[in-house]
Amino acid sequence: MNYTYSPPLIIKKIFNDFQWDSTNNKILLTFDDGPTKEATEIILTILSQYGIKAAFFCVGNNVEKNQPLAKEIFDEGHLIGNHTFNHKRLTKISNTDAVEEIASFNSLLKDKFNYEVKYFRPPHGRFTISTQGILEKKNMRCVMWSLLTEDYKNNFETVKFAVKNYLKKNSIVVLHDSIKSKDIINNSINFIVDEVAKKGYTFGDPAECLK
Ligand SMILES: [Zn+2]
Numbered sequence: 001m002n003y004t005y006s007p008p009l010i011i012k013k014i015f016n017d018f019q020w021d022s023t024n025n026k027i028l029l030t031f032d033d034g035p036t037k038e039a040t041e042i043i044l045t046i047l048s049q050y051g052i053k054a055a056f057f058c059v060g061n062n063v064e065k066n067q068p069l070a071k072e073i074f075d076e077g078h079l080i081g082n083h084t085f086n087h088k089r090l091t092k093i094s095n096t097d098a099v100e101e102i103a104s105f106n107s108l109l110k111d112k113f114n115y116e117v118k119y120f121r122p123p124h125g126r127f128t129i130s131t132q133g134i135l136e137k138k139n140m141r142c143v144m145w146s147l148l149t150e151d152y153k154n155n156f157e158t159v160k161f162a163v164k165n166y167l168k169k170n171s172i173v174v175l176h177d178s179i180k181s182k183d184i185i186n187n188s189i190n191f192i193v194d195e196v197a198k199k200g201y202t203f204g205d206p207a208e209c210l211k
Pocket residue numbers: 032033083087122123124
């Protein structure tokens with residue numbers, strides 16, 4: 001599956017067990033790949049200034065390396081989702097390995113934070129026909145997105161283009177908690193907040209947007 005900015009309707013229809021848009025007609029910001037020393041603090045500070053709660057789809061080995069940052073994400077009232085332990089493409093590993101990538105992340109969060117992980121997002125947006133079955137067994141839901149900002153290209157103009165053209169009232173927006181996007185993350189969030197206000201949309205809390 002590869003698409004620019006917004007996934008096609010046909011994909012959403014085929015994989016309709018996955019969540020592509022928010023369920024409450026509000027905008028959900030999501031941050032993939034963290035927590036990182038480079039970006040997490042920047043993101044938490046600006047979200048707190050705006051009073052926005054977001055979902056962080058973290059990578060297990062980053063959580064392990066940066067536990068205080070993961071704790072801060074929780075303390076600020078955000079949600080943490082599973083983005084595998086090692087950020088491996090599910091299309092490139094066996095089913096057994098995929099199960100292990102997901103399970104080891106959940107175990108880490110349970111051990112360190114006594115937290116039950118409910119949501120999953122596949123690295124690079126790549127999933128297989130087995131992904132839904134694996135998640136169902138673990139009582140988890142796959143959260144995709146309706147707006148990919150491509151912030152990882154580190155070009156603010158690209159983010160502006162994506163948001164201007166594809167932001168809807170129920171968008172699940174993907175940004176990154178990583179070194180790749182850290183230089184434009186503040187501008188990107190500011191721009192999204194302005195566009196949301198201009199269009200009369202509102203931000204929602206992850207728990208409500210993903211109900
Ligand atoms: Zn990722």
